[in-house]
Amino acid sequence: MSAARAPGSIDLSGYVRDIPDFPRPGILFRDITPLLLDPRALDAAVARLTQFGRNREIDFVVAAEARGFILGGALARELHAGFIPARKRGRLPADTVTTEYALEYGIDALEMHADAFAGGARVLVHDDLLATGGTAAALADLVTKLGGEIVACAFLVELTFLGGRERLAPHFVHSLIAYDR
Numbered sequence: 001m002s003a004a005r006a007p008g009s010i011d012l013s014g015y016v017r018d019i020p021d022f023p024r025p026g027i028l029f030r031d032i033t034p035l036l037l038d039p040r041a042l043d044a045a046v047a048r049l050t051q052f053g054r055n056r057e058i059d060f061v062v063a064a065e066a067r068g069f070i071l072g073g074a075l076a077r078e079l080h081a082g083f084i085p086a087r088k089r090g091r092l093p094a095d096t097v098t099t100e101y102a103l104e105y106g107i108d109a110l111e112m113h114a115d116a117f118a119g120g121a122r123v124l125v126h127d128d129l130l131a132t133g134g135t136a137a138a139l140a141d142l143v144t145k146l147g148g149e150i151v152a153c154a155f156l157v158e159l160t161f162l163g164g165r166e167r168l169a170p171h172f173v174h175s176l177i178a179y180d181r
Helices: 033-037 039-054 067-078 132-147
Strands: 019-021 028-031 060-064 080-088 094-102 106-112 120-131 149-159 175-177
Touching: 019 039, 033 039, 039 067, 039 120, 039 175, 060 132, 067 080, 067 120, 067 132, 080 132, 094 132, 106 132, 120 132, 132 149
Parallel strands: 060 080, 060 120, 120 149, 149 175
Antiparallel strands: 019 028, 080 106, 094 106
């Protein structure tokens, strides 16, 4: 790839590595590490997510631990918005609001500080990957519990065949890379 290529001309899907049978047999894991390792691809991903959010008057980007933090913080900076980390239960030091969500193998929970923002804040929900939508729906639930307005949900990668977009309805969903299998 030529160093002179603009961020908009980079095919981001070429920087996602397929790892078969991870974390268990039959699963095809979409690994974004190669994208994160390449400064041009990383810049292009942040630039494209920023372009999506630019005119949406975002007050805060909320992202889930841990991979959502990678692009979420950079996206918040570029949008001149605050960044709200949603963490696993028990990892935030002040009063929190919590939501539980189902996983394939049980129940998990995410928390945000109860004073993260005032009601009416315009929030962009972000994560690296949209699959079944469980984590993103939990993020949306936290934002709603605090009185925030979800402007949209933005993802680097979407696995369309798992129906996460439908689970997030009626919220607008945007993804940079989509896989239909």
